[in-house]
Each structure stands twice: as C-alpha cells, then as structure tokens.
Amino acid sequence: MTLKSIPSLLGAVAVAGSMLMGATAMAEDKIGFVYVGPVGDHGWTYRHDLGRQAVQNELGDKVKTTFVESVKEGPDSERVIRQMAADGHKLIFTTSFGFMNPTLKVAKQFPDVKFEHATGYKRADNVSAYSARFYEGRYVVGKIVGNMTKSNVIGYIGSFPIPEVVRGINALTLAAKSVNPDIKVKVAWVSTWYDPGKEADAAKALIDQGADVILQHTDSPAPLQVAEERGVWAVGQASDMSRFAPKAQLTAIIDDWDGYYVARTKAALDGSWKSEDTWGGFNTGMVDLAPYNKAIPADLIALAEKTRNGIEDGSILPFAGPFNKQDGSVGAKDGEALDDGTLLGMNWYVEGVEGELPK
C-alpha cells in the first residue's frame, strides 16, 4: 500500500458506499447524478443537487435519485459512472466538464443507459450535452461592475482555462468596457473548482493588486467573504451568496437546472428521450440573477434590466462586434456576432483582459 493508491481507494469506497444505499429499492427507475464537489458547497454542485431534488419531488415514487459527490475529474469519475450504469440506472447526469470523456467511454459500453453531460461539447446516441449560457449573466453583470468600480480594476478568479470560463471573462470584459473604456480585468487562475482557502487567497491577491470588484468562476463563497471584509464589491457564483457578503454582493449569477432535469427525466421515463444539445440562457430560466444590491443606483439597475431583456428577446448579443482580441486582431467586425461554434471553442481573451491566457 503506497500513498499513491490513496485517492483511488477513497474513490472506490465512496462508490461502494453509494451503491449500497442505492441497492435497496428496485421498483422505481433509478436516476443517477455525479457531482464534482460536495452538495454543501453552496455553489455549483449545490444547484445541481437542488435539480435532483426537484426531480425527486416532481416524480415522487416513480423514480429513485442517487448521487455521488466530490468525484475527481478523470479516471476516478469513469469508475463512478460505470458503477452507476452497471447498477441499473436509467439516466445518469454527469455534472462537470472533466466528466465528458469518461461519460462517453462508459456510454459506449452501456447503449441502453441514457447519459446527460453538463458543459461539454461531445455527444453520442445515448449522450446528450447540456449547458447554460452563463456568459449572458456575466454580460449583464459587466454593465453593473463597469459602473461600480472606482479603481477601474476588476479581479476575476478563474478555475481552469477552458472555453466555458474564458467566455465568461470575455463577456464580462466586453460589457464593462462598453460602459467604462478604462476597465482592466486581472485574472488569477487557481487550478481548482473548489478550495475555499485558495479561492480566498486569490481574492486577497487581486484586491491587493488594486481590484475593487471580485468575480469568480469557482464554487465556494469564500471570495465573497474576503470582499465583504475588505470592503470591495463581489458577484456571487451559481447561487445567491448574499448571506456571506450582505454588503459586498452586487448580485449573483444563478444556475437553475430544475426544469431541465425534470423534463429530461420525464422524457427518459416515457421513452421520448433523444440525444440533444441544449444551451439555454435567460430565456429558458437556466440562468438567473439574484436580487440586486441596494447600493446599486436605480438608473444602473434599469440599464441591467434593459440589457437582460434585450438578451432574452435576442436584440442584444453579448459577443456582437466591433471588438478586438487581446492581441489587437479583430474579434468580431461591426455588425457581426460570434456564432455558437466560436463561443464553444473560445480560447483567447478580448482586449481589456490583462495577462496571458494559460494554454
């Protein structure tokens, strides 16, 4: 037994434990959820678990939902997903980007089991892809923070440099620059989705470098606490985090998976389920904003609401030109807007973001 085998052992025990719990009921259809963080993270995983609970409440004793939390992305997740599939789950939601290839691999071996993978870009006959256009939320937030900042420096805590995260940084920057051309966005990558301590450290570093607004694409409320303590603004991630930062939170970008999870589960039960690609924004309810901070002036709230309504009815496209990439080349020309394909593969910063994007 070496130290190296510890993570795999932990994974195996976690799976075995959850399977034991799931094995008692056989009459209902089993719907499985694989989470990257703990359900109590108060952010990303917490919102997915609310979706699972919505499925359970809505469909009652027709289904039995099970979940495995804190599953590491990569090989560990493949084992967890395979266990679930082998254990007779009818539909399995894998809710993190890094579960994409493991999900597809397992799906090939279990053609009768249906899979739903969140925030990825690959599909198969029995694997759907779904995600939300969180960048729409970031764009609205950008209009607010561009006006609220005094130092003109916005701090952004990134998890991993994947298109999903880069898109958020760019949408925020474009919107903030549209109301305040002097804006600079500083990014600190923490290489984790969930580590309250490290997220807090990153927030402190950004504030020490002059940022007076903190945004994050990580899952814990720790950065908001730092913002509250240091007296700067912050924006909540995935769920309303205002109780951690009643003064500092301007708003929060909320994920709402409830409707989608219930609809897809119903489809799997009645046989109408097909492999689909869903990318929903404000208009589907998948993306929402928490109540605005009272400190935001009324005209700014009006601007935010106008932007949101425009995005909903399609009259405002966050990635509409003209704007430049960070290196000065053209991102989109006047009168053009980036298509979904470009957005899904976005691996460059727009002008206004500082530092180099890790490759």
Place this chain on the structure above:
Amino acid sequence: MAGFDWIVPVILTMITAATPLVFAGIGELITEKSGVLNLGVEGMMLVGAVTGFITATVTGNYFLAVLAAAFAGSVMAFLFGVLTLSLMANQVATGLALTLFGVGLSALMGQEFVGMPVDPLDKLYISGLTDIPYIGPIIFGQDGLVYLSFAVVAAVSWFLYKTKAGLILRAVGDSHDAAHSIGYSVIGIRYLAVMFGGAMSGIGGAYLSLAYTPMWAENMTAGRGWIALALIVFATWKPGLVLIGAYMFGGITILQLHAQAAGLDVPSQVLSMLPYVATVLVLVLISKDQSRIRKHAPACIGKIFHPAA
C-alpha cells in the same frame, strides 16, 4: 506593484495560508515521533473545523470553540488509537478510514450550519505597535491562533530535545521493544502522542473555519491534511523545518497568485507547480545525505507493537 508595498499583503496572506499546515504538521510530527503513522489528519482537521465552527456559532465564545475543536480532534485520534494501538489494526488502513469517517462525520455534523457566516477571529491590535509601517501589522496584527502556532512549534522543539519526557517519546518511536524492556508504557505514551496530534489537527481545522475562511463548507480542508503529512517528510521530522516548510508552501502559493494578478507573463501552470517542485527539490537535496534523515526519522514508524514479544 510600485516599490515594496506589495510585500506586506503577501506576507499577511502567507501567514493565514501556512498556519493550518503548521498546526496539523506539528501535531502529526509528535504522533510520528512516537512511532505511529496516522494518515487521518484530513479527517481530524475536518471534524475540528466543524466542531469549532458549531461551538463558535452557538456560544459565540472563540476560546471555547478552539478548545472544542482540539477536543474533537483528539477524540478522533483516540478512536484511531483504540484500533491501532489496543486492537493492533493496520495503521495505514485505519488512518485512511479515519479520513473517510471524518469527511462523512463532519458533513453530517455541519448540515445545519452550511451557509451560515460567522465573524472572523479577532486580530491583535496594539495602538502604536500595530501601526508601525510594514512590520507592525505582520508582527502585532495577527489573531491568537497564529501566535499559538509559533508557541507550539517552540514548545514541541523544546519538549523533544530538551526534556526527559521528550527523550522517552523519541525512544518509544525509535525502538519500542527497548523502551518497553526498561519499563516504559509504549502503548500509553503512544496514546498521548496520537491524541496530541489529533488536538493539533483539530485546531488547524478550526483555523480554517474560524479565521482563514470563516464559514463551514463540506470538505473545506481541500487536501491540506495530506500536505501536512508531506511536510513532515519534507522537514525530516524536525519541528523547525515543519514551520519553515509550511511557510514556504503557503508563500509560494500566494506569490504565484500575486504574480498572476500582476500580469507577469509566466504560465500559471508553471507557477502552480512551484510549491511541489520546491518540495521535490528539497527532498532530493536532503536525501543526498542519508544520515541526516536516519538521525531524525523514527525507526519504528508504522510498526505494530506486540508487548508480549
């Protein structure tokens, strides 16, 4: 980043990042010096974190909260002791089980407390002294646990190398049969050492939930227990080096975040790698001199003691 103004915030953040590692590392050091390897640090930290948080929320008394965290950690360690010392279970397997148990137990205990904010631990403020530019906030502006962490390292160092009790502890760790044959209670001493380790892990956890990020979130230690375990090897079982290692590890993490925020054109992956590269480098340097490791590493670590033998 004009001048050296950025150094003070870096050091302040470094101290918060290092303190939980110092506590957990120094506690486990004593445990290992007695010849016991307890891999359950992560679990004990989590139980300490949640116990400290609950106590602080319910009573509002932070002194009590830290005591409760230490107590909870040592209860966890006592369980480990019963299994490995009295029932002679395998220490590695039991330690892993203790971590799993701690993760689950802390999540269960903290269910009602998720999403509840609490005021951070008070920081020292001495008018005049804390206001001294640069060094004032660093030396005179910390919370009590930071000062305690330095005191504990000093005390452990003194205890191990300057007292008879420390000598006995090291003897038990180096040769339990010899210590037993001259009449020392190997099992009793190991129980005390293991429970001290648990108490320190508990306080390290409480530092996370009360000062570092004042909240309770499941799994909030995020692997710091494992880093503390690695620190001891890094420090070749010397208390002072545990302290230095913890600050180095914390410091490099913070520096790389600052470098990124400052827009330095260094790939962030390289920066994130630095603490680990540094650890490997130091390990290589140290292991060139085998005698230095052997002098401080407990010879009986992980071995089960059979009193009859």
